[in-house]
Amino acid sequence: MIRAILGAQVRMLLSAGGRQVLLRALLFALWYGLWTALAFSLHLWLAEMETRHDLERGLMSALFALLLLWQFLPLMAATSGSVLNPARLLVYPISTARLFMADLLIRLATGLEAPLLLAGVFAGLVRNSQVRLAECAWVAVPLLLFLLFNLLTAAGLRNLLERLLTPRWMRALVIGLITLLAMAPPLLALAEKHLPGWPSVFERISGWFWPWTALVQLALGPDRLLAVAVAAVWMALATAFSWTQFLKALRFEPPAARQDAAKSSWHLRALQLPSLVLRDPLAAIVEKELRFIGRMRRFRSVFVMGLFIWWPLALPGRHGEGWAAENGALFTCSYVLMLLGQVTYWNTFGFDRGAVQAWYAWPVSMAQILAGKNLASLVYMLLLTGIAVAECRLLGIPLTPGKLAEALAFTVIVSVNLISVGNLVSVRFPKPIHDEKAGGWGAARAQLLLFVVYPLVVFPLAMAYLAREFAGSDTLFVLLLGFAAVVAGVVYWIAFQSALATAQSRKERILQEMTMGDPGLVA
Amino acid sequence: METPTPALAVSGLTKIYGGRAVVDRLSFSIPRGSFFGFLGPNGAGKSTTLRMLTGLIEPASGEIQVLGLRMPEQALEIKKRIGLVPEESLLFDRLTGLEFLEFAGRMYGLERGAAVERARSLLDLFELSKDSGRQTGEYSKGMRKRLSMAAALIHNPELFLLDEPFEGVDAVGARLMKDILLDRVRQGSTVFLTSHVLEVVERLCDRVAIVNRGVLVAEGSPADLRRGEETLEDLFVRLVGGERAFGKPEWL
Numbered sequence: 001m002i003r004a005i006l007g008a009q010v011r012m013l014l015s016a017g018g019r020q021v022l023l024r025a026l027l028f029a030l031w032y033g034l035w036t037a038l039a040f041s042l043h044l045w046l047a048e049m050e051t052r053h054d055l056e057r058g059l060m061s062a063l064f065a066l067l068l069l070w071q072f073l074p075l076m077a078a079t080s081g082s083v084l085n086p087a088r089l090l091v092y093p094i095s096t097a098r099l100f101m102a103d104l105l106i107r108l109a110t111g112l113e114a115p116l117l118l119a120g121v122f123a124g125l126v127r128n129s130q131v132r133l134a135e136c137a138w139v140a141v142p143l144l145l146f147l148l149f150n151l152l153t154a155a156g157l158r159n160l161l162e163r164l165l166t167p168r169w170m171r172a173l174v175i176g177l178i179t180l181l182a183m184a185p186p187l188l189a190l191a192e193k194h195l196p197g198w199p200s201v202f203e204r205i206s207g208w209f210w211p212w213t214a215l216v217q218l219a220l221g222p223d224r225l226l227a228v229a230v231a232a233v234w235m236a237l238a239t240a241f242s243w244t245q246f247l248k249a250l251r252f253e254p255p256a257a258r259q260d261a262a263k264s265s266w267h268l269r270a271l272q273l274p275s276l277v278l279r280d281p282l283a284a285i286v287e288k289e290l291r292f293i294g295r296m297r298r299f300r301s302v303f304v305m306g307l308f309i310w311w312p313l314a315l316p317g318r319h320g321e322g323w324a325a326e327n328g329a330l331f332t333c334s335y336v337l338m339l340l341g342q343v344t345y346w347n348t349f350g351f352d353r354g355a356v357q358a359w360y361a362w363p364v365s366m367a368q369i370l371a372g373k374n375l376a377s378l379v380y381m382l383l384l385t386g387i388a389v390a391e392c393r394l395l396g397i398p399l400t401p402g403k404l405a406e407a408l409a410f411t412v413i414v415s416v417n418l419i420s421v422g423n424l425v426s427v428r429f430p431k432p433i434h435d436e437k438a439g440g441w442g443a444a445r446a447q448l449l450l451f452v453v454y455p456l457v458v459f460p461l462a463m464a465y466l467a468r469e470f471a472g473s474d475t476l477f478v479l480l481l482g483f484a485a486v487v488a489g490v491v492y493w494i495a496f497q498s499a500l501a502t503a504q505s506r507k508e509r510i511l512q513e514m515t516m517g518d519p520g521l522v523a
Numbered sequence: 524m525e526t527p528t529p530a531l532a533v534s535g536l537t538k539i540y541g542g543r544a545v546v547d548r549l550s551f552s553i554p555r556g557s558f559f560g561f562l563g564p565n566g567a568g569k570s571t572t573l574r575m576l577t578g579l580i581e582p583a584s585g586e587i588q589v590l591g592l593r594m595p596e597q598a599l600e601i602k603k604r605i606g607l608v609p610e611e612s613l614l615f616d617r618l619t620g621l622e623f624l625e626f627a628g629r630m631y632g633l634e635r636g637a638a639v640e641r642a643r644s645l646l647d648l649f650e651l652s653k654d655s656g657r658q659t660g661e662y663s664k665g666m667r668k669r670l671s672m673a674a675a676l677i678h679n680p681e682l683f684l685l686d687e688p689f690e691g692v693d694a695v696g697a698r699l700m701k702d703i704l705l706d707r708v709r710q711g712s713t714v715f716l717t718s719h720v721l722e723v724v725e726r727l728c729d730r731v732a733i734v735n736r737g738v739l740v741a742e743g744s745p746a747d748l749r750r751g752e753e754t755l756e757d758l759f760v761r762l763v764g765g766e767r768a769f770g771k772p773e774w775l
């Protein structure tokens with residue numbers, strides 16, 4: 001029975017990308033290639049540790065980082081609404097214990113990134129000359145225990161969050177807290193570097209009572225007896241936590257939905273602003289998109305993440321000097337624009353799903369629809385980058401009026417370029433986004449593709465910056481920036497016309513893709 | 524006196540998927556003011572035909588005239604004059620019922636104020652007022668169908684194209700929808716309806732067409748098509764070949 005459930009889940013995952021087999025294979029290879037490369041680097045890092053003491057510290061740090069990753073990724077999925085729905089399987093004659101097993105195995109099968117890194121850790125340990133041949137097989141045991149511990153806690157946490165996060169506002173709040181939590185290690189490291197007397201991160205995570213410390217001791221000694229006792233306690237706690245949360249998830253009934261009608265008048269007036277400058281149907285479309293996207297859990301999660309997640313990247317600019325420090329706001333805007341991709345411009349019909357047929361059935365032109373969607377995306381992009389720039393100012397990151405103007409120009413030009421590419425991608429590879437359901441690694445692949453496209457999109461702007469850096473001429477910089485803006489405008493017009501033609505010629509395919517049915521076991 | 528153009532006229536309508544004609548040279552005409560039932564077993568090509576009539580998909584060949592206008596050449600003009608309830612939902616699930624109807628109204632060219640006013644009265648009519656502030660994604664299937672029907676009515680169209688409009692709707696809601704449609708027909712509108720519920724079609728429709736595997740097998744008034752004491756269900760089963768014996772597996 002468990003095999004059948006797993007088989008169904010894997011088949012579902014494999015068929016998730018539709019018929020674009022080559023693209024799927026390419027993205028699959030890119031994604032897992034990236035994680036394999038990371039695992040390989042981890043293996044090299046650990047293999048080259050010269051003393052047993054260094055190896056212990058290295059392994060402890062690696063396990064701690066892996067634990068964070070392992071818990072963080074499923075938590076992210078939970079806050080975007082992704083979770084196996086075991087209640088759906090209750091109709092079949094399967095015991096709760098077996099269902100629990102299936103739940104754990106599915107989580108393992110659908111999240112291979114962390115186990116890949118763990119394999120890198122194992123390879124690094126085995127290749128390290130400090131680990132004796134006789135110990136090689138033994139070190140696998142604590143690593144397997146670590147895998148099981150993480151599976152149990154990640155599953156338990158997700159089930160717990162799924163219940164706690166039923167109110168929509170709660171999800172955004174929790175995602176903010178999780179982001180801050182995940183940023184704690186780099187922020188603490190920054191504090192350690194720049195604040196005298198600040199205790200080191202390592203000191204904070206190396207207490208004997210932590211699970212990762214116990215497992216390092218179990219693997220490399222010398223306190224193996226104490227380590228066994230501590231590890232046993234942690235494993236028992238993780239199992240009990242995961243099992244109780246699983247049982248609660250099985251019995252969980254979401255509370256009745258609340259009414260959305262009572263909204264503050266400023267909120268309603270703000271949403272009606274497009275009508276002041278635009279006419280219907282364009283104004284109505286922009287208004288609908290702002291309202292519609294803004295209510296998506298996935299969008300809210302990304303938006304809230306966008307408020308903090310760049311801090312570790314930008315904060316060094318507060319203490320540094322030179323080009324990177326001066327352009328902290330620019331990096332921030334750049335990162336934030338990428339972050340918003342999947343929930344705004346990258347798959348612009350995604351959230352509409354089956355309702356996309358309304359766009360074809362109602363008496364409005366596709367040009368108006370696409371323009372309305374683009375304007376709404378631009379509003380959110382400018383809003384988030386605006387907030388991020390204001391945060392930079394508050395955090396003390398250097399920001400002169402000139403740099404502010406540059407950041408604004410950069411944001412507008414890059415946004416227009418990204419929206420141009422997004423329009424083409426949206427009509428060529430439309431995918432329904434189920435706000436309440438798994439983003440799966442399809443969402444991650446979309447982000448990965450964005451990383452590939454992004455260098456091309458910022459290329460004209462990079463030229464302007466390079467010209468200023470090497471020629472030392474602000475006039476040349478402004479001229480090239482102006483040129484980049486003109487190019488962005490032309491590219492947008494061409495991409496827009498092409499997207500309109502494709503939206504018409506691929507109408508049936510788009511409708512078919514967007515009305516794809518039930519995702520199966522994941523709900 | 525000039526004869527009015529039919530509400531809907533199709534000729535030689537064909538759609539091919541994977542080398543197979545799912546709609547095969549379909550021809551029929553519906554006079555204005557008719558309540559027309561379009562019947563057929565699962566996979567007969569009913570929804571495909573309806574999607575071609577609304578311009579959602581293009582036919583491989585054949586001609587479509589809606590309210591005297593040619594589809595797809597005059598698609599925009601046609602869309603302004605038809606009300607559509609498709610099989611899959613048209614609803615944007617993160618808009619509330621009221622917001623969705625207001626938006627639909629504005630898409631059909633109504634001013635915001637008028638759209639809101641009509642939306643409220645339609646929500647009242649379909650007994651959805653108390654849920655007007657809830658997002659449509661949280662509606663039950665029946666409520667979603669009722670809201671779709673309300674959206675199809677908001678611009679007071681001349682022709683309704685409805686794909687299984689009563690599916691999932693409770694008896695009270697279905698009765699309400701039928702009464703509204705009958706009233707619209709009395710006012711001169713035309714209804715094109717697909718449904719699996721033959722009793723409903725028999726009670727409402729003055730004309731029916733039956734398709735099987737994409738081919739039109741019968742067209743006319745239910746009374747003309749039936750033989751003797753035959754019901755519409757008997758007629759349907761006879762025409763689409765459902766009386767054949769099924770081979771039961773040994774273990775069943």
